[in-house]
Amino acid sequence: MNGEARTWTLVFGAWLVAAGSTLGALFFGEVMQLPPCVLCWYQRIFMFPLTLILPLGLFPLDRKVIRYGLALAVPGWGFAAFHQLLVAGVIPESIKPCTRGVPCSETVIEWFGFLTIPLLSLLAFSTLIALLVAAHLRSRT
Amino acid sequence: MKQKTLFIIAVVCLLLGFIVAALLYNVEKEQQAVQVVTANAAALVRMHSPALGRADAPVVIVEFLDPACETCAAFYPLVKQIIAANPDRIRLVLRYAPFHKGSDQVVAALEASRKQGKFWPALEALLATQADWAPNHAALVERIWPQLERAGLDLKQLRSDMNAPGIAGVIEQDLLDAQTLKVSKTPDFFVNGQPLPRFGIEPLKQLIDDALAASRR
Numbered sequence: 001m002n003g004e005a006r007t008w009t010l011v012f013g014a015w016l017v018a019a020g021s022t023l024g025a026l027f028f029g030e031v032m033q034l035p036p037c038v039l040c041w042y043q044r045i046f047m048f049p050l051t052l053i054l055p056l057g058l059f060p061l062d063r064k065v066i067r068y069g070l071a072l073a074v075p076g077w078g079f080a081a082f083h084q085l086l087v088a089g090v091i092p093e094s095i096k097p098c099t100r101g102v103p104c105s106e107t108v109i110e111w112f113g114f115l116t117i118p119l120l121s122l123l124a125f126s127t128l129i130a131l132l133v134a135a136h137l138r139s140r141t
Numbered sequence: 142m143k144q145k146t147l148f149i150i151a152v153v154c155l156l157l158g159f160i161v162a163a164l165l166y167n168v169e170k171e172q173q174a175v176q177v178v179t180a181n182a183a184a185l186v187r188m189h190s191p192a193l194g195r196a197d198a199p200v201v202i203v204e205f206l207d208p209a210c211e212t213c214a215a216f217y218p219l220v221k222q223i224i225a226a227n228p229d230r231i232r233l234v235l236r237y238a239p240f241h242k243g244s245d246q247v248v249a250a251l252e253a254s255r256k257q258g259k260f261w262p263a264l265e266a267l268l269a270t271q272a273d274w275a276p277n278h279a280a281l282v283e284r285i286w287p288q289l290e291r292a293g294l295d296l297k298q299l300r301s302d303m304n305a306p307g308i309a310g311v312i313e314q315d316l317l318d319a320q321t322l323k324v325s326k327t328p329d330f331f332v333n334g335q336p337l338p339r340f341g342i343e344p345l346k347q348l349i350d351d352a353l354a355a356s357r358r
Contacts, residue, residue, distance in 0.1 A: 008144060016151060023159045031163045058148065 003138060008061050010135035011054060014069060014128050018050035021124040028109075028117060039083045043121050046076030050128065066136045073132060077125035083118040174336040177323055184318040185331055186234050189311050191260050194224065194232035199356030200333060200349060203234045205319055207327040208248060209241035209280040214268040216328050219342055223349055230353060235264075237315040238327045243280035245312055246303075250285060252311055253302035259294055266292035 025044055028034045036044065050072050057065020085091045109117055178185065185203050204220065206213045224231045239245040247267065254263035266288050267274070274284035290296055322331075330337050332348040333355075 012144075012148065012151075019151075019155050023155055027159065027162060027166075031166050055148065059145065 198232035246282035
């Protein structure tokens with residue numbers, strides 16, 4: 001595989017993660033009707049556009065999309081990490097920014113005993129950043 | 142273009158996966174809802190619940206209603222129409238689900254209006270003027286008095302009856318039953334013990350029609 005094809009595959013992988021996460025979030029919200037808390041909304045704000053923006057850089061391959069993608073993925077990761085710390089109890093209740101209805105520290109889903117929605121989000125954003133950074137390094141050499 | 146094909150296949154797979162998962166989830170949830178009601182049939186109707194229509198009507202609609210809920214107000218005339226179209230065949234039992242802020246006070250006023258024999262006029266007056274006393278999804282109990290007075294209620298009597306010890310118990314029991322039956326949104330309907338398969342006026346009509354047809358057999 002030449003460098004260009006590799007970059008394409010990495011960005012495509014990042015898009016797969018973003019699209020899967022978007023559909024997953026929509027499944028939790030619209031199908032299972034779990035109301036998203038405020039922090040979840042912020043993470044959605046950074047995840048959903050990636051689903052649309054990344055493919056624009058795939059056809060034709062445009063390396064600049066890595067920059068634009070990271071501009072969304074990094075703040076999204078920040079919110080996911082903050083959310084994870086909140087759920088873990090590292091950040092005290094008093095500074096949590098959730099006021100409307102659904103508390104962000106409430107655990108609504110726990111798969112296999114550890115996999116919660118905020119953790120899924122954190123994993124997705126981490127994978128996205130890793131893939132985009134790999135694509136960036138690949139395209140430099 | 143190999144890459145384009147790959148991308149299109151991925152889009153189709155993701156969307157199909159989403160649709161199939163959603164369908165499976167809904168089927169499962171519907172079955173669960175039926176099981177919950179079957180297992181908790183006693184929670185559907187309580188002795189204290191206000192009811193409209195003949196006690197021996199073949200079709201019983203149980204409605205969980207929040208007087209401050211906009212959709213409940215929109216559904217009410219439609220439900221009344223269905224009942225009017227099938228005289229003596231449908232009984233409507235109301236349960237309270239005061240999920241909106243301040244709504245429990247309005248429910249207490251409705252309960253108190255039963256002592257004056259004016260529950261239904263009071264409910265209808267409040268639902269019709271809901272926009273005036275429940276702006277922004279919060280019930281302002283001080284704004285319901287003029288509406289109730291216009292509906293012919295004795296306000297002084299009503300206010301003292303509202304504090305009767307039984308009323309808080311009624312609200313508590315109804316909220317508990319709503320929780321047992323997994324009623325989380327209002328209005329919610331059960332027709333002869335069957336939950337709504339999907340929210341909407343059409344599924345409700347269908348459910349009532351089926352129950353009416355079954356009762357004629």
